[in-house]
Amino acid sequence: MKTSIPILLIAVSGLCMAQTLPAPDQIACEPIEFNPLHPAHITFSNGLDMWMLEDKSLPLLSVVVNVGVGHEMDPEERFGLAEMTAQMIVQGGSKSKSPNTVDDLVDTHAIRLSAGCDARGTQIRLWCMSQDTETALPLLAELLRTPGFDSSRKEFVRESIAAQIRQLRDYPFFEAFQTLTSLLYGNNHPVARLPSETELGQVTRDDMVTFHHIYYQPDITRIGIVGDFDRADMRRRIETLFGSWKGSAGELMQPRPAGPDYRPNHVYIVDKPGTQAALAIGHLGLPPKNPHHYNLELFSRIFGSSGFSSRLMQKVRTEHGYAYTVFGGFKDELPVGKFEIGCQTQIATAADAVRVVLDILSDMRTRPATEPELDQAKTAIENSFIFNFERPAFIIERLFHHLDMGFKADYLDTYLERIRNVTPESILRTASAAIDPDKLVVVAVGPQEALTAEFAELGWPVVTVKDVISTPVQ
Amino acid sequence: MWKNFKWKLLTVLLLVLPPVSAGQSDLKQFFDRELTSRVETFTLDNGLQFLLLRQPEIPVFSAVVLVKAGGVDEPRGKSGIAHMFEHMAFKGTTSVGTVDFELEKPALERIERLGYDLTRLRKDHPENTEQIANLSAELKTAQQTHDTLIRNNEFSQIYDRSGARFMNAMTGPDQTMYIVKLPKNRLELWARMETDRLMNPVFRQFYQEREVIMEERRMGVDNSPSGQLWEEFQAAAYTAHPYGDPVIGWMSDIQGLTIEDARAFHATYYVPSNIAVAVVGDIELQELKQVALRYFGIIPAAPEPRRNIPDEPEQVTERRVKLVRDAKPALMMGWHAPKYPSDGACALEVAARVLAQGRTSRLYKRLVMDEKLASGVSVGNFNLARYPALFTVQVDPVRGEDWQRIRDAVLEEIARLSSDPPSDRELLKMKKSIVAEFLRSIERSMFLAIQLAYYEKIMGNWQIMGRYLSDIEAVTAQQVADAAATYLKPGHCTTGVLVGGEEKNR
Numbered sequence: 001m002k003t004s005i006p007i008l009l010i011a012v013s014g015l016c017m018a019q020t021l022p023a024p025d026q027i028a029c030e031p032i033e034f035n036p037l038h039p040a041h042i043t044f045s046n047g048l049d050m051w052m053l054e055d056k057s058l059p060l061l062s063v064v065v066n067v068g069v070g071h072e073m074d075p076e077e078r079f080g081l082a083e084m085t086a087q088m089i090v091q092g093g094s095k096s097k098s099p100n101t102v103d104d105l106v107d108t109h110a111i112r113l114s115a116g117c118d119a120r121g122t123q124i125r126l127w128c129m130s131q132d133t134e135t136a137l138p139l140l141a142e143l144l145r146t147p148g149f150d151s152s153r154k155e156f157v158r159e160s161i162a163a164q165i166r167q168l169r170d171y172p173f174f175e176a177f178q179t180l181t182s183l184l185y186g187n188n189h190p191v192a193r194l195p196s197e198t199e200l201g202q203v204t205r206d207d208m209v210t211f212h213h214i215y216y217q218p219d220i221t222r223i224g225i226v227g228d229f230d231r232a233d234m235r236r237r238i239e240t241l242f243g244s245w246k247g248s249a250g251e252l253m254q255p256r257p258a259g260p261d262y263r264p265n266h267v268y269i270v271d272k273p274g275t276q277a278a279l280a281i282g283h284l285g286l287p288p289k290n291p292h293h294y295n296l297e298l299f300s301r302i303f304g305s306s307g308f309s310s311r312l313m314q315k316v317r318t319e320h321g322y323a324y325t326v327f328g329g330f331k332d333e334l335p336v337g338k339f340e341i342g343c344q345t346q347i348a349t350a351a352d353a354v355r356v357v358l359d360i361l362s363d364m365r366t367r368p369a370t371e372p373e374l375d376q377a378k379t380a381i382e383n384s385f386i387f388n389f390e391r392p393a394f395i396i397e398r399l400f401h402h403l404d405m406g407f408k409a410d411y412l413d414t415y416l417e418r419i420r421n422v423t424p425e426s427i428l429r430t431a432s433a434a435i436d437p438d439k440l441v442v443v444a445v446g447p448q449e450a451l452t453a454e455f456a457e458l459g460w461p462v463v464t465v466k467d468v469i470s471t472p473v474q
Numbered sequence: 475m476w477k478n479f480k481w482k483l484l485t486v487l488l489l490v491l492p493p494v495s496a497g498q499s500d501l502k503q504f505f506d507r508e509l510t511s512r513v514e515t516f517t518l519d520n521g522l523q524f525l526l527l528r529q530p531e532i533p534v535f536s537a538v539v540l541v542k543a544g545g546v547d548e549p550r551g552k553s554g555i556a557h558m559f560e561h562m563a564f565k566g567t568t569s570v571g572t573v574d575f576e577l578e579k580p581a582l583e584r585i586e587r588l589g590y591d592l593t594r595l596r597k598d599h600p601e602n603t604e605q606i607a608n609l610s611a612e613l614k615t616a617q618q619t620h621d622t623l624i625r626n627n628e629f630s631q632i633y634d635r636s637g638a639r640f641m642n643a644m645t646g647p648d649q650t651m652y653i654v655k656l657p658k659n660r661l662e663l664w665a666r667m668e669t670d671r672l673m674n675p676v677f678r679q680f681y682q683e684r685e686v687i688m689e690e691r692r693m694g695v696d697n698s699p700s701g702q703l704w705e706e707f708q709a710a711a712y713t714a715h716p717y718g719d720p721v722i723g724w725m726s727d728i729q730g731l732t733i734e735d736a737r738a739f740h741a742t743y744y745v746p747s748n749i750a751v752a753v754v755g756d757i758e759l760q761e762l763k764q765v766a767l768r769y770f771g772i773i774p775a776a777p778e779p780r781r782n783i784p785d786e787p788e789q790v791t792e793r794r795v796k797l798v799r800d801a802k803p804a805l806m807m808g809w810h811a812p813k814y815p816s817d818g819a820c821a822l823e824v825a826a827r828v829l830a831q832g833r834t835s836r837l838y839k840r841l842v843m844d845e846k847l848a849s850g851v852s853v854g855n856f857n858l859a860r861y862p863a864l865f866t867v868q869v870d871p872v873r874g875e876d877w878q879r880i881r882d883a884v885l886e887e888i889a890r891l892s893s894d895p896p897s898d899r900e901l902l903k904m905k906k907s908i909v910a911e912f913l914r915s916i917e918r919s920m921f922l923a924i925q926l927a928y929y930e931k932i933m934g935n936w937q938i939m940g941r942y943l944s945d946i947e948a949v950t951a952q953q954v955a956d957a958a959a960t961y962l963k964p965g966h967c968t969t970g971v972l973v974g975g976e977e978k979n980r
Contacts, residue, residue, distance in 0.1 A: 021569060021670055021769070024632045057531065058508070058913055107832035107903055110910035129910050163849030163870060167802045170699050210620045253800050255870060260666070273800075274697040307641075308564070308630035321685035324693055352878050376635055383637025386657050390532055391917075415948045 036389040047219025054393040061227035065124040068220035072119045080195030085208045086115040086122045087157045093148035119191045120334045130228035162197045172278035172445040179443045180280040186259035212224035212329040217247040224396035271448035277350035279453035285337035288405035294418045295430035300329025302379040308311045322353045351458045484597035505940040520775040521747030525755045525926045533658040535755025536920040540927035543743030545721040554723015557645040565678040567670040571628040581620040586733045588613040636952040650861040658756045677733045706795045707970030715786035730921045745776035750931035754923040759859045793968040803874030806970040811865035819857040821957035824949045826853040827904045874973035882909035891958035895951035
């Protein structure tokens, strides 16, 4: 439909409005009402948790399977095992289908199938057109329950993981944060380490078979399904495909605690040619579920996680022009999370950028946030709350994140109320308790000689460390 | 018996070849159902075009303001000015970001004058260090005075407070886009903010922001081996057309940008006839018309910018660039290709998919799975642009020293597109993937809004989206063979390679 607006109206309107755009806060804004969708939840007798949301707006189906095991469970002599296992599940065929047959099915039906791990979880994702549900869902169940781990694909999977890791060496920012993590957790902690190519190569088919047998259990698995289906029918399908999946009742390994291994108030330099310093600053944080949780969220927004509304952005980027990217705050992460700040700046301004960051931190630990700052942060959270429910797939993703972090499924029901209760004083108390300037450490990735000279003026001793990302192909 | 045999044969075929059910009718049916019957458009008398797709499921909307102005529109020596202006568009307006604009104005004028003089002096007389230092100090003082008269980042903060998500802007070679997602009750606020920045931008903190952009460049290009290779590769592939210049700008050009340049760029290109707006979300047509008229309607009409973009001459020889870095090796190959709807544009899109879409595609299977020379391969066919662009093959070699072997293999597979054109099965897979991708792309409201605005303003009509997909579906194997033979000639290839130190002396 094409319509045209009469010119006379435009002209009149133009005359009236040219100089008088209303002030943004004078624009009326009716409250909006909405009823968030709630996913249906079923726990099967084998412990498998299923969450589903129908969405018939498009003929699509999207599935995420979340198994509660990640690279935190990598045995010391088998770094990379969790990742290799996850990748081989989707790429190594099943007991009755060769990898080539699976590839062909996937490409022929335009199915997307992928896997990935973080510290404590493995996600296997499937996406397809709903007309292919009959093919895609049984395929997913087959791969997950009876993976083939076909040895002919092992080298291919090893190389694709190794290539991704190699690529990370080209991103100084990533290298800075990986180094920071290794200092905070201890270099040999599985969360802090990326496997070397040799280590990946040492993972055997038997290792993966055993790992899958021990850790891929229905009672630590969640399956989320969104899309064009009928709820009762989908329940039946999942029950048929996964209901007979029995756990091996093996003993799950306990995660290892972090063992920080660094000298606080030092600058750790990773030598890399270039014209910038990639900076990662921080110390260990708190487990996601902690008494300061809501204060920390508002602290982080005011400090550095809300883009142009944050103090870090205001000072480091806008006022000083030191960096394009600067951010910081507490990160909800398992097992303990981190307090971290990132900034990439030219070498000549690196020490000064760190000083500006430390000054902001010091201020936030000694003086309460201002009322306008807190109001800005709370209002932003409140007004954007609706986006937690924007798409059914987001609802499931967010729910899984909250469950992973140890919260209950109704986390969002009380969330806004708890945010509203935060005060400048409570943020200050939290900042004083959760941030310890004496434990901070700076990692700088860039040319060692120039950075050593640059950081002399900061007054923190400088230590040069090796690149923590695996070495190039051997 | 014979009858029985036929059934058996059919069963075997069905088992070997899983059925592919998506056909042309699927795509057309989905496109018509989801878009043709639902997208509404109107044009204000100042020439500004609007597109709306109502999605009432949740009371939010995604909005895109697309300006047909990007890297290609920059004057020579001013590369990066389109992107620089985009940064300025977040610095506020005459009514947002200021304590009192009348008070602020003289301070801004002083900064403009000093900034211009300093920029010229640094370019023309870099040896005059004393004068440069004095002028820098003077500019810094002026900036400090100005800082007391402004509200830093107020423009972005108003959006943030309003619950905005994805508030951002992107500058490309062909266009600049300003995007934001908001709750539906902020429609009027959005119209007010976007109108204001299109009409009344103020070039605040220009010279501090120029430093920020230099950092952005250092981060994305100068300290990123793959970013650097892409820049060098593009520069080698083009001799006359500005697609060869980086959108972020050459460092030497960025250093010379002034407020005057940004103002001139804005005045020429940020005119209603050069802009399309797309909204996808829980918004009614009447609501959108009202705010469009009330706000965007006040922007004075101006003629569409006159452009004089040079044509790229035919490439008659091979070109190569080689970057030696201690980094992950990379190989890029590119050919000048036709833009849609010229002959061959759709056939090359099919060629791209046959070569590198999925693990069973020809190049992926050969280079990654069988010969294990590469860890990844992708093919890009930039045929939906304002000017003819490149057909590219990008490979991640496992070992840098294998790049020539890989290049030979790519050329062989391209030649094989003509000697062994895509099979019916390859074409069917490709068709299915187009339908799936289309559905996936319209699942996300922001992506869809961007698509609508892009097709409308850059390609000439949003409905070309459907036509393009249907045209790809109709491509025959012979057309793929012909297009590969015509456009992807080995002697017309630009090759970019990134290798480690061990390759230095080869």
